[in-house]
Amino acid sequence: MSGVLVVMEQRAGVLNRMSLEALAAGQQLAAKVGGGCVAAVVSEAGGLKVAGVEKVYSVEHALLKDYTSDGYVDALEQLVKKVQPSYVLFPHTYQVRDFAPALATRFMQVLISDATAIHDGPVFVRQLLQGKLNADYKQTGDGPCFVSVQAGSFRADAEAGADAAVEVFTPELNAGMIRNKPGEPFRESAQTVDLSAAPVIVSVGRGIGEESNISIVEELATALGAEMAASRPICDNGWLPMERQVGSSGQTVSPKLYLAVGISGAIQHLVGMKGSKAVIAINKDENAPIFEVADYGVVGDLFEIVPALTKAVLAAKS
Template sequence: MSGVLVMMEQRNGAWNRMSFEALAAGQQLAEHLGTECSAVVVGRNSGSLSQELASKKLKKVYAIDHELLASYTADGYLAALEQFVKQEAPDYVLFPHTYRVRDFAPALATRFSQVLISDVITIRYGSGSTGSPMFVRQLLQGKLNADYRHTSQGPCFVSVQAGTFRSDAVQEGTASVETFTPQLLPDQIRSKPGEPFRESSQSVDLSSAPLIVSVGRGIGEQDSLSLVEELAQALGAELAASRPICDNGWLPMERQVGSSGQTVSPKLYVAVGISGAIQHLVGMKGSKAVLAINKDENAPIFEIADYGVVGDLFEIVPELTKAVLAAKG
C-alpha cells in the first residue's frame, strides 16, 4: 500500500468528531509527500460508515470487521491493526488523539519497533534531502515546541491533537471499500469491555455557540468576572472559562473549555486573561478567529491568536465593551 493511512474512530456506529480532523491531516500529509491517503475503520458491521468514507478523496477505504471487535478492547484493536498494518505496509499511520487511541496505539507502534509521536499540533515540511515531515508537539504545558522527524525504516505512527486540523478541510472524492478480516481468537482478548465512558449532561452547549468570550486566571478574583460578563452580553456571546476558573467554583464546570471540558469552534473566540496552556488550547483551537487579551506578550495563546492585544485586561475589556455597544447604536 505505502502512502498514508488514517484510522477513523467510531463508537456504536457514530464517528468520533476528531476522526475527520485526523483525516484532513492525512490528506494534507499525502499531498505534500506526493502519495495517496487511505482510511480504515475498525469494528463490527461498519459498512455504512465505510460507505460514508467512500465519498472522500481516498485511495481506498478499509473496514476491519470481526465479531470480537463488536466492543472496543485494547487487545482486539491491537491484534487486528497489527495484522492489517503488516499486510498493507503504510509509510505513515495517523490517529485522532483520543482516550481510546492512547490506550492501544503506543503498544501498536512498539510491535513495529517504533514509537508513537503523540499529540501532534502541526506538521511542517522541508525540501531536498531534509524534506521529510517534521511533527511538532508541545512540552511543559505548551511552553516549548519539540520537533520530531521519523528516520527509521518502519511505519511512522502519529496521533493528531484535537483542533489542530479542521474537519471541514477534508476533501471530497470517490473511493472503493475493501473488507479485512483479521485472525482473532477469544483467548487473545484478555479484558472484558466495561460500561462505556459517558460525559455528564450539560445544560450549556458551547460547541454550537457562534461567539464565545472566555476568561482565565488573569481575571484575578471572582468579583472581577462582571467585566467579562458585560463584554459577553454586549457581543451576544456565550461566557466560558479555563479550568482554574471552574475549579475555583467561580463559574460552573459546564462552561469550561479544554481537554477536560467542552470543545468549541465558534466564529470568534475572545480569550481574556488566558495564558494558553495546552489543555485549554485543545478545546478551542478549532475557532475560526481568536482574539487574545493578555498582559504577558510571551503567553502561548498569542501563538495561535489571529488578533492579540498585549495589555491590562482591566483597562482593555471595559473599553472594548463600550466600543461594541457604541457600534450597536
C-alpha cells in the first residue's frame, strides 16, 4: 500500500472544478507521504485527459452510465483493491457524499469528509459546529485512508504538464446488485435569477428572525442597486425563493461586494460566496465564522445598523 489515488468526477466528458482541486490536494499529499499520485475517473467510455499524475484509470462499465451508489461502491472497491493506495481522495460533492462513506465502510475505514487543509503527519483539517471551530483528524486504522476535500480549499493548478497515460479498468458488475433506479436530473423551474453575474449582492440569513423583517434588508439592497440573496434557512422557510439561495445547494457567486446580514457563515454558505472581492458582515455574534472571510465586520444589532446604513447610502447617492 502506497501513494495517493484521486477519484475525479466528470459530467459529459468534462472534469468539474472540484475534481481538479481534489487532484491538487492529492499532489500536495503525495509530496508529503511519497508513493506518487494517480487518478481515476468513472465513465461510460474513457478518453478523458488528466495531467500532472502518473497514470489515470478510466473506470468503465455500461452499468456506470447513470450514477448509483451501488455501482460506484462496487467498482471503486475493486479499483482500490487493485491499486492499493495509502490514501484515496475525492472532491466533497453531493455524489461523493452519497457513496464514499459506504466505500470506506467496505474497508472498515471512515471517510474524513470535507477537509479544508492537509498538514504534515498527515493531519487533515475539517470544520466543526458550522465553522465555529477547526479540528485536526488523523487516520488510526490500517486500511487505506479516505478523504474528501472541500470546494475552494485547494487551488487547481492551471499548468499541469503533460497528459497522463490512461489505463482502462473494467470492474466486474452485474445489474442485479444495483438496487436504486435513478431518474434523469431536472431543474424545478428555469432559473430566472443569475446571481453569478451580479456585481453587488445583499444577502440575508437566520439573524433576520421573521419574514416581515426581510423588508429592511430589501430596502438596503434597493438603495445599493444590489441583488437580494439568502442563506438556506431563509429559502427553506419560503421567505425568499430558492433561486436566491447562495451556497453549496444554491448558487456560487463572486460579486464586487457581498454584504451579509445576519448570516453566521456555515461552511455550506461560505463555499458559495468566498470568491467575493469584498465581504461586509453584520452579525450579533462576534464569533460567527462569517467574520473569518469578511473584509469589514460589524458586531451589533442588524435592526439598528441596516436602516442606518440604508439612510446613509441614500444620502451619499443624492
